[in-house]
Amino acid sequence: SSLENGSFQWSAPSNIALVKYWGKKDQQIPANPSVSFTLNHCKTITKLTFVKKENQNTLLFDLLFEGQPKEDFKPKIQKFLERIEKYLPFLREYHFTIDTQNTFPHSSGIASSASGMAALALCLMSLEKALNPAMTDDYFYQKASFLARLGSGSACRSIKGQLVVWGQQQNITGSTDLYGIPFPNAVHANFKNYQDTILLVDKGEKQVSSTLGHDLMHQHPYAERRFEQAHENLDTLQAIFESGDLDQFIKVVESEALTLHAMMMTSMPYFILMKPRTLEIISAIWSFRKDTKIPVCFTLDAGANVHVLYPEAVAEKVLQFIKDKLVGFCQNGQYICDQIGDGALPM
Numbered sequence: 001s002s003l004e005n006g007s008f009q010w011s012a013p014s015n016i017a018l019v020k021y022w023g024k025k026d027q028q029i030p031a032n033p034s035v036s037f038t039l040n041h042c043k044t045i046t047k048l049t050f051v052k053k054e055n056q057n058t059l060l061f062d063l064l065f066e067g068q069p070k071e072d073f074k075p076k077i078q079k080f081l082e083r084i085e086k087y088l089p090f091l092r093e094y095h096f097t098i099d100t101q102n103t104f105p106h107s108s109g110i111a112s113s114a115s116g117m118a119a120l121a122l123c124l125m126s127l128e129k130a131l132n133p134a135m136t137d138d139y140f141y142q143k144a145s146f147l148a149r150l151g152s153g154s155a156c157r158s159i160k161g162q163l164v165v166w167g168q169q170q171n172i173t174g175s176t177d178l179y180g181i182p183f184p185n186a187v188h189a190n191f192k193n194y195q196d197t198i199l200l201v202d203k204g205e206k207q208v209s210s211t212l213g214h215d216l217m218h219q220h221p222y223a224e225r226r227f228e229q230a231h232e233n234l235d236t237l238q239a240i241f242e243s244g245d246l247d248q249f250i251k252v253v254e255s256e257a258l259t260l261h262a263m264m265m266t267s268m269p270y271f272i273l274m275k276p277r278t279l280e281i282i283s284a285i286w287s288f289r290k291d292t293k294i295p296v297c298f299t300l301d302a303g304a305n306v307h308v309l310y311p312e313a314v315a316e317k318v319l320q321f322i323k324d325k326l327v328g329f330c331q332n333g334q335y336i337c338d339q340i341g342d343g344a345l346p347m
């Protein structure tokens with residue numbers, strides 16, 4: 001190839017699953033389909049610098065975090081590059097520098113692997129496009145999502161907005177296990193600018209890596225029923241996205257979050273990833289919803305933090321509630337206000 005050196009920069013958002021991905025087959029193929037809100041403010045910004053090198057014997061790269069050398073993620077990135085090499089044959093021709101920054105506080109317990117892998121996959125696709133300028137936009141974004149999936153499964157949902165489906169589902173046209181697609185059908189106005197306030201309950205190191213978590217589903221007594229249920233919940237959600245029925249939305253989303261944690265509590269070994277304050281928050285959300293009829297609900301990742309989800313129309317009232325009743329349960333009172341977003345952008 002002909003490019004001697006240069007750089008590309010992308011920002012890619014985090015995402016929050018509504019139907020959860022938990023369990024995989026080989027090669028980062030999900031055991032069940034999932035759907036997520038793409039976030040808007042929680043992002044990784046990655047700059048990929050490349051310089052042509054002498055020989056093609058090795059994959060060569062340096063990692064920087066906010067401009068400073070940081071080797072922590074070297075094995076993870078090495079493994080990622082090895083996995084995607086067969087899809088990007090030019091990788092060994094360059095010496096790369098990968099410089100990353102996050103818009104959210106590090107060690108906040110917010111997973112940066114989805115946004116991070118998505119941003120890196122996009123930078124690499126920009127280089128591929130520079131080498132093959134005829135590439136269509138559709139191909140570009142699909143392959144970016146395909147590559148991101150090989151870095152971290154949920155990362156394939158961090159390329160596009162606003163609702164992204166990953167995993168084959170009968171009634172969703174174009175859905176595939178290989179990459180995420182924007183939800184292809186009509187979405188009710190109730191979901192426009194949907195809000196996600198992330199309450200930082202516990203910022204400690206993750207107790208269970210998602211790699212281990214997915215593996216625990218292999219010997220899991222309830223796995224098969226769970227995978228079926230995810231299909232059913234995605235079908236239900238699809239109808240809800242069209243109708244705008246927020247009561248039904250809340251039921252599916254909260255049940256998915258608790259099911260994810262139920263899977264961890266019933267695996268061997270077993271884990272409880274919620275903290276007492278997680279339960280205090282859930283309980284307070286339920287009381288508030290009962291008293292006010294305001295359609296606010298929660299979801300969880302594989303950790304103790306709580307994502308509070310609500311329509312833009314009730315944002316003022318919910319934020320007041322969060323400040324009055326929930327901030328006290330957050331570590332150092334920390335929370336992040338985000339909302340549904342449109343996906344990654346070149347910079």
Ligand code: PMV
Binds near residue numbers: 017020022152153
């Ligand atoms: O992308 P991974 O392998 O880190 O798995 C993410 C799993 C959950 O965040 C718990 C659920 C999801 O669908 O994002």
